[in-house]
Amino acid sequence: MPEARTPRTRSKGPAKKSEAKGPAADAARIAVVGIPASGKTTYFRFLSGHFGLNLPVVYVPNRGETAPLPLYGDLDNEVVLEETTYETTDPTDPEGGLETTTRFYVNRPMEDKRKLWVELAAGREEQGVLTKYPLPTKFNQFVEMKMHFRYGTTGGSSLSRPMILHTIDEAGGIISDYFTYDRLWVTSVEQEVDERQCKVIPHYDSWRPDRRDLWRRGLTLLSHFVHEADGIVLLLSPALSSLRDQAQQVNLARGVFRFCRTKNVPLVLAVSKADKLRDFYTEVEHVVRERGYTSRFDPYDFLVHKDGAGMGTILVANEGRGISVKEDVFLISSAVSSGEGIPMLLNDFSLFPQGNGGEVPGVPVMVNTTLPLARICERILEKRQTRGA
Amino acid sequence: MTEAEPYAPFPAPGAAKERHILVLDLSKSMLAPLPDPTEPGTEQQKIEVARTAVYRILENAAHTGSFFGLVTFTEAVRVAVPLTEIQRENLPYIEGLISMLQPSGRSAIWDALALGADLLRSVNGGVRGTMVLVTDGWDNSSNRFGIVHPDIKAYTPGPKQSLVEYILPPHSELTLRVIGIGNGGERDKGVDSNAMGVLMSELNHRSRDLAIPGAFSYQEVLTGSQLFNQMVNAFLDVGYEGSRPLDQLHPEELARHAASAARALKEPEQHATLGRLAGPTVHPASTGLEPAPAFGGSPLEVDVVSAPGGAPPPYLRDRYGPLGVVIESFLAGEYDRALDRLERAKSNLPPVTRFYWQARIYSQKGQVVEAARALLLAWGEVERLPKETRGRISRRLALLQARIQNDHETETLVHFIDETESHLERVDPKFRDQLIGLFEKLMDLRTTYQLTRLGQEGATGDGAARHEDAVESIFSMLQDCRLQNTSGDPQIEGALDFIEICLAEMR
Numbered sequence: 001m002p003e004a005r006t007p008r009t010r011s012k013g014p015a016k017k018s019e020a021k022g023p024a025a026d027a028a029r030i031a032v033v034g035i036p037a038s039g040k041t042t043y044f045r046f047l048s049g050h051f052g053l054n055l056p057v058v059y060v061p062n063r064g065e066t067a068p069l070p071l072y073g074d075l076d077n078e079v080v081l082e083e084t085t086y087e088t089t090d091p092t093d094p095e096g097g098l099e100t101t102t103r104f105y106v107n108r109p110m111e112d113k114r115k116l117w118v119e120l121a122a123g124r125e126e127q128g129v130l131t132k133y134p135l136p137t138k139f140n141q142f143v144e145m146k147m148h149f150r151y152g153t154t155g156g157s158s159l160s161r162p163m164i165l166h167t168i169d170e171a172g173g174i175i176s177d178y179f180t181y182d183r184l185w186v187t188s189v190e191q192e193v194d195e196r197q198c199k200v201i202p203h204y205d206s207w208r209p210d211r212r213d214l215w216r217r218g219l220t221l222l223s224h225f226v227h228e229a230d231g232i233v234l235l236l237s238p239a240l241s242s243l244r245d246q247a248q249q250v251n252l253a254r255g256v257f258r259f260c261r262t263k264n265v266p267l268v269l270a271v272s273k274a275d276k277l278r279d280f281y282t283e284v285e286h287v288v289r290e291r292g293y294t295s296r297f298d299p300y301d302f303l304v305h306k307d308g309a310g311m312g313t314i315l316v317a318n319e320g321r322g323i324s325v326k327e328d329v330f331l332i333s334s335a336v337s338s339g340e341g342i343p344m345l346l347n348d349f350s351l352f353p354q355g356n357g358g359e360v361p362g363v364p365v366m367v368n369t370t371l372p373l374a375r376i377c378e379r380i381l382e383k384r385q386t387r388g389a
Numbered sequence: 390m391t392e393a394e395p396y397a398p399f400p401a402p403g404a405a406k407e408r409h410i411l412v413l414d415l416s417k418s419m420l421a422p423l424p425d426p427t428e429p430g431t432e433q434q435k436i437e438v439a440r441t442a443v444y445r446i447l448e449n450a451a452h453t454g455s456f457f458g459l460v461t462f463t464e465a466v467r468v469a470v471p472l473t474e475i476q477r478e479n480l481p482y483i484e485g486l487i488s489m490l491q492p493s494g495r496s497a498i499w500d501a502l503a504l505g506a507d508l509l510r511s512v513n514g515g516v517r518g519t520m521v522l523v524t525d526g527w528d529n530s531s532n533r534f535g536i537v538h539p540d541i542k543a544y545t546p547g548p549k550q551s552l553v554e555y556i557l558p559p560h561s562e563l564t565l566r567v568i569g570i571g572n573g574g575e576r577d578k579g580v581d582s583n584a585m586g587v588l589m590s591e592l593n594h595r596s597r598d599l600a601i602p603g604a605f606s607y608q609e610v611l612t613g614s615q616l617f618n619q620m621v622n623a624f625l626d627v628g629y630e631g632s633r634p635l636d637q638l639h640p641e642e643l644a645r646h647a648a649s650a651a652r653a654l655k656e657p658e659q660h661a662t663l664g665r666l667a668g669p670t671v672h673p674a675s676t677g678l679e680p681a682p683a684f685g686g687s688p689l690e691v692d693v694v695s696a697p698g699g700a701p702p703p704y705l706r707d708r709y710g711p712l713g714v715v716i717e718s719f720l721a722g723e724y725d726r727a728l729d730r731l732e733r734a735k736s737n738l739p740p741v742t743r744f745y746w747q748a749r750i751y752s753q754k755g756q757v758v759e760a761a762r763a764l765l766l767a768w769g770e771v772e773r774l775p776k777e778t779r780g781r782i783s784r785r786l787a788l789l790q791a792r793i794q795n796d797h798e799t800e801t802l803v804h805f806i807d808e809t810e811s812h813l814e815r816v817d818p819k820f821r822d823q824l825i826g827l828f829e830k831l832m833d834l835r836t837t838y839q840l841t842r843l844g845q846e847g848a849t850g851d852g853a854a855r856h857e858d859a860v861e862s863i864f865s866m867l868q869d870c871r872l873q874n875t876s877g878d879p880q881i882e883g884a885l886d887f888i889e890i891c892l893a894e895m896r
Contacts, residue, residue: 111855181465243482250468254504304512313472317507 017036027148027162028380030373033179033256034235035248036172037316039272039334043235044145044167046334047373048081048105056346058367060283060331061295069374071161074148081105082148083169086217087141097210098217132362140211142218143169144225151377163377166229168222176248178222179255186223193219209234230383231266231376232256238271238309246310253314261322266379269323270372271309274331275344279308284336284367288346300326316353330372336365408472408518409458410505411446413439413452415461418526419492423613435525435570440487440614441710442620447483458508462501463494464530472508498524499531499552506556506563515601523620525570526624527581538587539802553591559599565592567607570616582609602877617710618737624778625712627720627787628695629792638883647887648685650802651894655833660799662790663835665768666783691781693811696720711737711864715746724754741770741782745789752793760793816881820873824884827870830863831888834895860892867892 034040049055051073073080084102088107143168152160168175177183183195183200198204198216207215234256240246260267274280283297302308303315315325323329336344345362419436439647443459447470450457458472469486502522509518528535528544535541536669543549558564567589570580585607596603638646653660654867691707694702694716701720705713718727727750735743744767751760764786771783784807791800806828813821837856867888874881 180467243473243479243484244469247472249470250471254468255505313508313510316512317510 005170027164028230028377028384029164030164030231030233030376030380031225031229032165032167032233032235033175033252034172034272035176035237035245035252038172038235038237038249040074040167040172040235041145041169042080043272043332043369044147044165044268044333046364047369048147050370051147052080052105055363055366057370058284058287058346058365059371060280060287060289060367061297061299069265069370070152070160070304071370071374071377072150074150074162079104079148080209082144082146084144085141086144086214086221087212088208098214106262129310140214142171142221144221145169149373151374151381156252161377161381165198165233166225168218168225171218171222173248174222176218176252176255178226179259180248180251182255182258184223184226184259185219186227189224189228191220191223192216193223215295226259229265231268231380232260233372233376234267235272236269236309236311236314237273238311239276240310241267249312253318256333257322259320264383266376266383267322268376268379269315269329270332270369271303271311271330272332272334274367275333275336277302277331279306279307280331281336283345284333284365285338288336288344288365298327299331302331303329328375330368332369332372332377333365333367334369402711403583408458408509409450409461410458410508410518410520411507412444412460412462412501412520412522412524413443413469413490414496414498414524414526415463415490415492415520416494416496416526417463417492418496421525423616426447433613435613435616436490436492438616438710439523439620440490442617443490444483444487446620447475448480451477451480456506459492460501460505460508462497463492464497465494466497466501466504468504468508477780482848496526496528496529497523497530497532498522498526499534499536499549502565503534503550503552503555509563510690511560513560514558514563516558517562519564520556520566521620522565522567523570523616524567525580528584533711536584536588536591538591540587542585549837553588553595557592557595557601557603559598560602561599562602564604565606566628568616568620569607569609571609571611573795609754614711614734614737624691624739624745624785625709625716626691626693626745627716629788630694630699640886643883643886644890646801646805647890648894649798649890650805650887653798653802654831654891654895655795655838656798657835660796662787662794662796662799663802663832665787665790666780666803666832691778691785692786712742712746718756719746719753724750739770741767741774745786747783748793750787752789757793764790764793780871781810805884805887809880812880812884816878818872823870823873824881827863827866827888829858830866831891834859834863851855860896863888 004243032040032043046055050057051071082102082104084100087099087101089097089099147165149163149165150160175214183189183197186198193216195212195216198212198219198294201215204212204215234253235251236253240249254268259265275284279302280297283295287295303311304319309331311329315329319325338344344365346365347362415436419439420434422432423435423438424432447457447459449628454474454476456472457470457475458468459470461467461469468488470483503520505520506516509516509520511517530545531543531549532545532547533550534555534854535543536553537549537551556565564730567585569580589605589607590619592603592605596605606722622800657663684725694705696702699720699722701717706718709716711730714729715730716733718724718730728747731738731743731746731750742764747763748760748767751757751763771779771786774782784803787803788800788807791797791803809828810825813824816824834856837852839857841853841856867885870881871885874885
């Protein structure tokens with residue numbers, strides 16, 4: 001999934017109105033929301049690897065069905081992942097300006113596949129070097145991520161639907177506040193967030209004009225992102241050690257539930273970084289190491305009765321109110337870590353035909369990541385059919 | 390609750406810990422001051438009092454390891470602390486959080502109660518736990534929930550879901566305490582007592598209709614001291630000058646102390662105070678019953694603060710309200726002022742605390758008769774306390790009595806037991822129970838030792854043998870405890886040494 005094109009635009013001073021990229025007319029949009037460091041970026045990057053390079057997905061528990069999930073790379077459009085960065089220029093520049101950079105990742109095979117997962121498996125710090133998206137959430141940039149794929153059946157566009165998985169990266173904190181306080185600022189995609197609405201941001205008036213403009217645009221982007229969503233995937237991070245983060249996550253989840261109920265928007269929950277949960281990790285390790293092993297891990301029992309991911313409060317209170325914990329909540333891991341940042345690797349010979357007796361490098365283990373995607377697509381289509389009927 | 394009944398996913402299976410949610414009003418009116426007749430001219434803002442109380446409650450939760458959550462509300466309702474087992478390492482966050490509790494905006498009381506109930510919701514949909522609502526206002530901003538009753542007007546448009554049904558569904562076991570600030574006389578200047586009364590009545594009806602247990606109460610407070618004391622219910626003591634912890638004693642000093650304590654066991658007639666501690670010296674945790682948090686009901690939170698060199702801790706007034714003020718005067722040697730402050734704060738203090746401090750102040754003033762009289766009243770109040778808090782408070786009273794009576798042997802023994810049990814709060818519960826069992830057996834030695842005395846007088850022939858068996862049995866328990874203390878905790882080691890020396894003295 002190489003990076004293909006990088007067009008760049010720059011504007012000085014208060015910027016011009018951003019030019020929105022028009023989505024495919026009938027594409028359904030799925031918004032991915034989560035608190036900072038909930039795993040949004042990794043989810044997009046690795047899932048794109050699945051669509052662009054057929055990176056395998058491990059299922060825990062094993063999927064009962066023999067038929068594959070009806071998710072496909074978009075064959076009409078070679079772009080898998082589109083990342084647009086909106087950022088202010090050098091902070092020492094007295095006048096300031098805005099820069100927009102778009103990176104496209106395409107589903108052409110790379111000449112040297114090993115390069116890919118060196119980047120994908122990198123830790124946060126290395127990722128910062130390689131992809132220039134360091135943490136924490138920065139004041140000077142918003143990143144819009146769009147992943148293109150299809151849901152339905154193979155064999156042509158008429159039998160499958162174009163889908164866009166969408167998020168505003170580096171904005172988890174703002175997303176959380178947006179839902180917590182019901183700041184749903186726009187009612188149509190033509191609307192823009194105005195300066196007055198931005199004043200909820202502390203010290204907004206004292207900012208440099210380019211930063212103010214960036215944030216006004218960023219909040220507009222966020223409003224559109226939520227307003228246009230046909231379905232939402234809420235990423236929940238388990239075992240948060242900080243009470244502040246736990247509180248932020250509970251508040252975000254409540255806001256999202258409220259929004260989805262009010263607007264009748266389908267919602268699916270994905271507990272990301274599930275490999276951090278000991279019981280789940282043990283099960284994943286068993287499945288990966290012993291190919292014949294059939295996992296009967298019970299996520300419902302783990303999440304609800306054992307409160308395995310610390311999600312009890314969120315799930316129990318909302319069971320039956322827009323979600324079914326059994327059907328709409330998934331434990332996922334975009335890249336299983338076997339400890340201290342070392343990725344667990346899967347030796348997939350189909351990806352690396354062994355030549356000259358060389359070593360097979362293996363691919364990072366991705367668990368269940370397609371399940372929430374398939375489920376939200378299913379729910380979106382169900383809703384459309386109901387509406388049509 | 391039966392074991393077969395499905396319960397909440399948290400706390401972890403096996404741990405029947407209580408779950409408490411504090412729902413705190415952060416509307417703008419919380420910036421208003423509350424008068425404090427006990428300290429004229431020192432009125433505090435409602436939010437300051439509430440901040441102090443929240444800190445104390447959370448600190449107590451960290452101490453006991455109970456589950457606690459905090460919901461705050463203005464027109465927006467937020468979870469400030471999700472329902473969780475409060476750990477010590479979280480306290481810095483809590484300090485930061487409390488400093489950021491800034492009132493603004495309006496009040497969505499009903500929506501906030503609904504969120505609190507969500508945090509306490511169980512797998513079967515029931516709401517189980519305790520909620521305490523602290524508010525000074527009227528609901529004027531709830532969008533989703535309301536009290537469906539002809540006497541209650543909704544201040545926001547749109548249909549409302551019934552709050553009573555939402556927070557009290559079938560399978561619930563809810564305790565709700567509402568602490569209202571003000572008297573409800575005027576809108577926005579006090580709590581809406583009419584609405585609160587209707588809420589309590591509706592909850593009681595529903596609880597009866599569904600035949601589910603529930604306790605619902607509404608109390609009004611008019612002063613800062615009253616508010617603080619409704620939220621924090623504490624027995625507070627200050628360590629005695631010159632008493633040193635066991636692990637700081639030289640081995641020879643430890644041996645002297647243990648020998649002295651053994652004399653208290655050997656001569657019960659001369660050390661009658663120990664009779665007050667009759668019965669098991671059981672720490673609440675060992676019964677499997679965690680003490681309810683201070684604001685949750687009658688069990689008192691027991692704290693002993695240290696004041697090295699007689700200097701009061703800087704947080705005394707902030708964290709302990711009117712009692713802290715009394716103790717400040719006491720430590721400053723202003724005994725008359727301390728008594729005066731105690732008198733003014735008496736309506737807000739638990740009686741046992743009040744009589745104990747009267748005794749302590751009189752004792753310090755050298756007025757032994759007054760001290761003994763007050764102490765007698767305090768002992769009377771101890772009998773009324775729930776079992777789980779009785780042990781520790783009894784020991785604090787026994788220490789003071791021993792001081793008044795100049796009974797060093799009893800003082801040493803009680804001090805040892807009290808100090809060791811406080812330390813045990815942080816050790817493994819199984820090991821803790823084992824050690825507490827050891828203390829109980831040690832106290833029982835008083836009886837068998839008396840039998841040996843009677844034996845010498847010819848009344849009982851096998852008294853000595855029975856006593857020796859009892860000592861041997863305790864010695865064997867002691868050895869087990871030594872093996873269990875794998876961490877080599879010096880305080881535990883010190884306590885075991887102490888008991889071993891006592892045993893040698895009792896032979």
